Amino acid sequence: xxxxxxxxxxxxxxxxxxxxxxxxxxxxxxxxxxxxxxxxxxxxxxxxxxxxxxxxxxxxxxxxxxxxxxxxxxxxxxxxxxxxxxxxxxxxxxxxxxxxxxxxxxxxxx
Amino acid sequence: xxxxxxxxxxxxxxxxxxxxxxxxxxxxxxxxxxxxxxxxxxxxxxxxxxxxxxxxxxxxxxxxxxxxxxxxxxxxxxxxxxxxxxxxxxxxxxxxxxxxxxxxxxxxxxxx
Numbered sequence: 001x002x003x004x005x006x007x008x009x010x011x012x013x014x015x016x017x018x019x020x021x022x023x024x025x026x027x028x029x030x031x032x033x034x035x036x037x038x039x040x041x042x043x044x045x046x047x048x049x050x051x052x053x054x055x056x057x058x059x060x061x062x063x064x065x066x067x068x069x070x071x072x073x074x075x076x077x078x079x080x081x082x083x084x085x086x087x088x089x090x091x092x093x094x095x096x097x098x099x100x101x102x103x104x105x106x107x108x109x110x
Numbered sequence: 111x112x113x114x115x116x117x118x119x120x121x122x123x124x125x126x127x128x129x130x131x132x133x134x135x136x137x138x139x140x141x142x143x144x145x146x147x148x149x150x151x152x153x154x155x156x157x158x159x160x161x162x163x164x165x166x167x168x169x170x171x172x173x174x175x176x177x178x179x180x181x182x183x184x185x186x187x188x189x190x191x192x193x194x195x196x197x198x199x200x201x202x203x204x205x206x207x208x209x210x211x212x213x214x215x216x217x218x219x220x221x222x
Contacts, residue, residue: 099146
């Protein structure tokens, strides 16, 4: 158990819809990262937050957005969903060197 | 970001040592070498990292070539639980960047 929790575990929705994925980092970790894992693209970094502020951006689509709240939990919002957005979404948290990954949210867009 | 090259797959027998190679010929002086692994149906987990010297921890050892253009992750006695995809990642410290750039990794199979 990494100490990072993600909800929900599974999410099934339709094209065009909007969903919110939630991540609770390990206690005390200020950095939160979001990654997407799909069969064709592998594991890709989406975005990083540090203590409530956006710190780095990767291959995140404009239809996706994220935020980190004062209690340090983070949410990833995915809108206008397309079939290609079906993937595993991982959240990771970090205090220093090591990143601790959550169990992921499996998103299926039908 | 500097790129790493790893074999697509490797096989090992249980309780034997495993040497997982990684080439990173364009590594810069500020790049740390990190290894993560992803067990089936789980998120990645940190294994080990180093800069220049060889490193050991409870999970593995990391051997870094003198010119730093390659490294090897060593699992001293493979168990069935070590079957996973192993990722070799270069990561720069300092500044605001901390994200991991994952390649395709090496899929390790462990035979009983």
